[in-house]
Amino acid sequence: MIKFYFIRVFYKITSIAIFCLIAKISFSQNRPFAQSLIDTLSSKAFYGRGYVNNGDKKAAEFLAHQYSKIGLKSFKKTGFLYEFKFPVVVFDKKCKVKIDNHKLIAGKDFIVNPGCKSINKRLKLTQIKTLNDYPSKNRRALFYDTSFRQDKNHINQSNKYKLKITLQKKLTWSVAKGYDDVAGIEILNTSFPEKHKKIRVKIKSRIKQHSASNVIGYIEGHEVKDTFIAITAHYDHLGMMGNVIFPGANDNASGTSMMLDLAVYFAKNPPKYSIVFMAFAGEEAGLIGSKHYTDNPLEKLPLSKIKFLINLDLMGSGEKGMAVVNATIFPDYFNKIQSINKDKNYLSGFKVRGKAANSDHYWFTERGVKCFFFYLMGSYSHYHDINDTAENLKLGEYYDKSFLLIKDFILSI
Template structure:
């Protein structure tokens, strides 16, 4: 008997090791594919986001997810400012490194030539009349060592207004370079230069920058359902956005590994499991959203279309930034939906999956938001850890630890199964 128990135990250990290894290695594979140069940073140059969408359509189909009311994807249109060509700057005759020394403001206009810079302090920028500057010269704001975040925010808002009115802007910043994507194009160029040295302005700055504003660019949410065992009208939604920021010029792209290839990897791993063991009384709808980075456009579109009535959606579990976990997870809306948060705490108490689960209040920082604004219970989970790469060129697949991926997978699976 003892022999049999030992054998059974050894078999169980082997099986769980094997399945855990598979979970993480599958997640790494998914992340590698989504972050490869072929996907172009899942943005709007060379159809990057749509290539990722086609890959996910196939993955959903391979897992066996069913279309929602006959639709495996839901297309919508966005306006986007993109950078398909040159994005080069030279200071003092030296070529600067894109993504490391500088970023182009996502709303920047094209520019080709030399710009002479006029250095202005924060107070000078704030008091500058809009009609006083010429489009031949750039306003150069140098961030001082000591400046309050509020003043800096006001200065940046003013600089954006100036660029919108055809005044070129160069901002020398001490802050980490963090990129985004915009549905607007200014009339003038706006360049962020990272520099923590005691700066002296060097004139002129040489710029070759191609920006292109595209209207009505088609992108798609990818949809897949696992039907409940019993007839039901209720849905649990599990979502993760698959778009990222794309390219800044021919040679630079933003891989978006943690944000959010990792969340898509978690969504696929959960979809595989739920497909094997559907819920008794709830359908589970998996959605890979597009258009998140440009302003939660995919999730807003889904909510606005009312394909499902809000009373049909029992809970939304949104996953974004799933690549670490050393320091636990945060639950946005955890402080709002206290019963859902407690359910996660209880499950974690039982399974010891993650070291900490922190609640957070309402925040418009991912695709749960349009749902919660429509009165639908929605939470957003992200992992915390030493990896601070975010919206930069360093957010690469190889930088992800996936430290608690397996444990978190099982915690989320149990959470979904608790409905």
């Protein structure tokens, strides 16, 4: 009898353990899956998911393929992509800068201003400290440090020079929809040679009417089908500056990957309300994809049917907690996520923020949709630069914890 009793207990414990293991593998977060998506999306094959070599288009197609693999439903017969157009400044060709005989390395030593016109010149360098320093002849390249840039009146004397150079502590690139008045570049402080007489600069840019797509799919709720919880993340990044790729692993391959991982979870665990997954394009060019959606919502997904929206951007760290944009606007929802976090002890804490136009949630907030924008905080410092790579961004325990926190929060809405 005793022997059999032990066998029964042993059998029970083993089967519970196996069940828990399977449940953990198939019914919860999947960090290796998210990491592999980050690795893929920030690889060279996607060209920084921007405006050179159809990088963002390739990423959109990859995401649509993931959506169908996961089993998301589409609002239309022809797939998950929703196209729109906008102008953008593109740098297709290699950007070259040389100071005297010293070649600067693109992306590492210098970046071009996102709205930089084409320029192919050799110019004398002049440092600007006061308004009196402006030269009378305009065949000059002016350089100044960031403390000087604070006075716009100085810089607006654009007819007096051909190129402006800002010396920076860190290079942070961006995207522009049109040209600046004067061609401009930024050079890293430590890369600017001590002796400097002349600069040779060759930059070719053009304004392109770019066509991009939002990628939208959903899981039907098992109780309330026509009311949606929206999970959003922008998948675009800065693309390329000539031959230099900005991979955008944290910004925002990380948020896109967590969104897909949540989609996998909810596909296996059908939620009460329908959940729509929206991967936006054109965020870095000025929140364009999300603006396009709020201006042209789908008939089957009007803004009034979105019960709550969660935007994920910069989800690769987390050791210093999570920022919640709109926390002060929707205190009831913020209390919910706070009490979940307290009960389960997921993250160290929250940064409580008000309204901010810093990611795709913004246009939804403006149109009266309840929403939060979550971003994780930590020591990861590569922002809008060439080092925001998959090699530098390895997901850890905070990925699991923030995934579980967000999943629990979604279930509490």
